[in-house]
Amino acid sequence: MLACARSVAFDGLEARLVEAQCVLSPGLPAFHVVGLPDKAVSEARERVRAALTSLSIALPPQRITINLSPADLPKEGSHFDLPIALALLAALGIIPPEDLAQSVSLGELSLDGALVPVVGALPAAMAAAAADCVMICPRACGAEAAWVGAAQVFAPASLQEAIAHFTGRAPLPRARPGEVTEPPPTRDLRDVKGQERAKRALEIAGAGRHHLLMIGAPGSGKSMLAARLPGLLPPLSPGEALETSMIHSLAGLLDDGGISRQRPYREPHHTASVAAIVGGGKGAKPGEISLAHNGVLFLDELPEFPRAVLETLRQPIETGEVVVARANAHVRYPCRFLLVAAANPCRCGFLAEPGRACNRAPSCGEDYIGRISGPLMDRFDLRLDVPAVGWADLDLPASGETSAVVAARIAAARARQAQRFDGLPGLRVNADAEGALLEEIAAPDTEGRAILARAADRFGLTARGYHRVLRLARTIADLEGSADIRAPHVAEAISFRLLVPEPAG
Secondary structure, eight states, X not given: OEEEEEEEEEETTEEEEEEEEEEEESSSOEEEEESSBOHHHHTHHHHHHHHHHHTTOOOOXXXXXXXXXXXXXXXXXXXXXXXXXXXXXXXXXXXXXXXXTTEEEOOEEOTTSBEEOOSOHHHHHHHHHHTTOEEEOOHHHHXXXXXXXXXXXXXXXXXXXXXXXXXXXXXXXXXXXXXEEOOOOOOOGGGSOSOHHHHHHHHHHHHHTOOEEEEEOTTSSHHHHHHTSTTTSOOOOHHHHHHHHHXXXXXXXXXXXXXXXXXXXXXXXXXXXXXHHHEETTTTEEOHXXXXXXXXXXXXXXXXSOHHHHHTTHHHHHHSEEEEEOSSOEEEEEOOOEEEEEEOSSSSSOXXXXXXXXXXXXXXXXXXXXXXXXXXXXXXSEEEEEOOOOHHHHTSOOOSOOHHHHHHHHHHHHHXXXXXXXXXXXXXXXXXOOHHHHHHHTOBOHHHHHHHHHHHHHHTOOHHHHHHHHHHHHHHHHHHTOSSBOHHHHHHHHHTTOSSOOOOO
């Protein structure tokens, strides 16, 4: 008798349906799992055997074969334990196979039959909903999977509860989605004393998702400024929250099934590897740039990152997605993030202070910032010099606008952009516009165009730099509530491109 149970295999954010087929055949007693299983899947037979023994269910003295179909798709992870056990129970006649065929299950089994939480419950529930199936997952994953309202989710705590549910002896209630987690208190922009130009740059960056580079002496407040950016950004829309949570689900970062409306803020250390930043490793897991999707990626001490890591950022910044290439698969993850980077002007950090700079100044500064390649530097819309704040200014009371006031302006600017791009797939903010659409929405007036033409000739703006100035000017006009892009908007946009010379290519 052939019995089947459905599960999923993860291919990036996509959960592909897999069928666990079980057949009992005459022969010497054996238990085999085939269909390109990895080590964790192959070991499932021992966990399933022990879990069934704990329920006083003896395996028959027959040859047991589990085939994970399609057989040419690699199967990774311990979440195949539950579908393998359910398919075997159906083959033994303990649970009805017709009910099992209409469900998608995943979960790891402990040796006493308890179900252990696994990663990926949210994308698995999306696949179950698309296939018009119910979802069976461990109780600890039920609140997460239940966020997909189109799928019925049942969350047993053990294999025994799953058997009782399928046999109708003790049907499980539908799992309920977890709570929307309250974001932690954000840091207020008003705490930053001085640095008015840097605060303005943060506002523009947040309004249009423009990448920002800050260069300044140690202790000038670069990290302090970046840490306040999450408090300026509007909350995630329901669609963005689900999209971001699917990535975090695959990474095992969702706590108690809760989904947050706060935009992610990731700040990896400069010793991080290419796989940690871009994605990869065992199972091609999402990297920091994907975990920062719809949020902020802060790279402190940017020149200290390995050159290979920095260069891998160039394509994802432009395309909004990253492809993790493997010999047998290409895994895609979305990664539309706001990149904020900080750097010292040189290795010692005191290039602008003649009395404290090293004896290699100023060439040391050129060499240090030169670690950032021209093509990567060209992708920063705003380049900002952050001067040190004098001790006398630190004694002054807090001044300037609060984060709430600035956040309101950013929210209004993003609302204008949402209205502008309504009905255009893949376009959310001004940073996404390109081609003919960019020329249409970001055409400056006559005086503004003349200023931009002079700046392009004098400072050698690349084609990418030219278009990024247009996007920046469009965002500045949105913050002002202006439908037209005028000369002051263009001039301010150009001023944020002139911290360092334009790269040659």
